[in-house]
Amino acid sequence: MLLIPPVQGTMIKLVYCISKKAGMTDEEFFHYWEKIHGPIGARIPHLRRLVQSHRVTVPGDKHPPDYDGMVELWFDDREALLAARQSSEWKASSEDEANFIDHKKVAYFVSEEHMILGEAKQDNRH
DSSP states (O other), X not given: OOOOOOOTTXXXXXXXXXXXXXXXXXXXXXXXXXXIIHHHHHTOTTEEEEEEEEOOXXXXXXXXXXXXXXXXXXXXXXXXXXXXXXXXXXXXXXXXXXXXXXXXXXXEEEEOOOOSSSSOOSOOOO
């Protein structure tokens, strides 16, 4: 596996795409995720930003969603992510997932953002 060194000042983002546990309504799932699980995850050390994206229904959209939501956990760097994973807060958050997530329908990856359109680039090296 090729490891690319991080660019100075570039945060990394852990992304989970998740699906609700069988038997839960959308209302139960989204409420639990935001109001119960969200505060548990927010206590993870070294976490800089935590964003939940909840699935919405778009009338007329012919593409069924693959997941019920996505969560982004932002860290300063890889070392901060690895340190966070060793914490009791990470363990508590991971254990709580069984209350609302179907772990057979999850996607996971760690990423660096590359802004294409949106806020002006802060980095003039490109």
